[in-house]
Amino acid sequence: MSTMHDVAQRAGVSLKTVSRVVNGEPNVSEQTRQKVDAAIAELDFRPNSVARNLRTGRIDLVGLALPHLSQPYFSSLAEEIMREAERLGLTVLIELTEGDAEAELALVREHGPHLGGLLMYPVGLSDAQALTVARTVPTVFISERAYDAPVDRVAMANREGVRALVGHMVSLGxxxxxxxxxxxTGRPERAAAHLRLEGYRDGLRDAGLPYLPDLVLEVGTPHWNRQEGATGMRRLIQAGTPFDAVVAFADALALGALHALQEAGVRVPAEVAVAGFDDTDDARYAHPSLTSIAPGRAQIAREALALLNDRMNGTVERESGRLVVADHQLTVRESTLGGTAAWGGA
Incomplete structure (x- = not known):
């Protein structure tokens, strides 16, 4: 049975574009719509939620609200959710919010009445706003931030994952x-960065190593991209502070760091080891390939949709809140294996 993911690949477009075409949304060019329609016909893709909705009275259209798809983690997560939704017979409508609270709330106001449920990666919502969203439409948040409200949430093992990365580095010397x-900054929407820094501290503490502020490079969560990773690494290199390893809080940051190190003639991992977090495809095919934490995207998709299905079926108390933390896995690759000599800028 063909899936929406298969249609996207055949048509050479994004999952969001296929979602827009399938759901009859505007803002799709006629040429693109024809490509998607052709792929649907070739693959005999048949969204079957309409007939089921008429039979059961349940709306099987699920919203997926993400800040953006430019970061590899979010695009990969969207693919996992689409696959799992297809398996469950659900249709997914993808919406981008740019991490803006008003955009997140506007999405709920506009689409909420037409959705059976909502998966949201919130960035700007306050505790009260998160509760409002959950009371408007059955909702599961995919979020590192803990809300002071009875809402369902699926999260990554942020602290534990970075702790494992530091432990891996220490084990190699x-x-x-x-x-x-x-x-x-302490801003609640940057919870992932706060948790990962705590994991870094935990790892150092486990090994009896001191926390050295000069080795901690600040990058705001919205800017976890390659450019910011390269900029931060150049800053550390120029400071002349000796270091022998880098734990980046996202693969995109790590890839930027790799670029800056290679640009400076620093050998990875012979002089400096580098690791990231997210285990994206880019990590696998980087040169050298990047050691990373796999945050369990497939599990996140399964658990989030399972919790949401409960909400949509009305089998859980309205004012209850549930938390699932996905398993993580350390994937060791070339970027941390092969050298233990500290590099001091000489």
């Missing part, structure tokens, strides 16, 4: 381990 991606 690295002792001056930089952290790339920290945030000290």
């Amino acid at each position: 690295y002792t001056r381990i930089a952290a790339l991606g920290a945030d000290h």
Whole structure:
């Protein structure tokens, strides 16, 4: 049975574009719509939610609200959710919010009455706003932030994952381990950065290593991209502070760091080891390939849709809140294997 993911690949478009065409939304060019329609016909793709809705009275259209798809983590997560939704017979409508609270709330106001349920990666919502969303439409948040409200949430093992990365570095003999991606603003929407910094501290503490502020590079969560990773790494190199390893809080940051190190003539991993978080496809095919934490995207998709299905079926108490933390896995690759000599800028 063909899936929406298969249609996207055949038509050479994004999952969001296929979602728009299938759901009859505007803002799709006629040429693109024809390509998608042709792929649907070739693959004999048949969304079957309409007939089921008429039979059961349940709306099987699920919204997926993400800040953006430009970061590999979000695009990969969207693919996993689409696959799992297809398996469950659900149709997914993807919407982008740019991490803006008003956009997140506007999405609920506009689409909420037409949705059977909503999966949202919220960035700007307050505790009260999150509760309002959950009371408007059955909702599961995919979020690192803990809300002071009875809402369902699926999260990554942020702290535990980075702790494992530091432990891996220490086991290989690295002792001056930089952290790339920290945030000290205390803003709740940057919970992932705060948790990963705590994991970094935990790993150092486990190994009896000191926390050295000069090795902690601040990057605001919205800017976890390659450019910010490269900029942060150049800053550390120019400071002349000796370091022998880098734990980046996202693969995109790590890939930027790799670029800056290679640009400076620093050999990875012979002089500096590098690791990331997310285990994206880019991590697998980087040169050298990147050690990373796999945050369990497939499990996140399964658990989030299972929780949402309960909400849509009315089998859980309205004012209850549930939390699922996905398993993580350390995937070791070339970027951390092969050298333990500290590099001091010489």
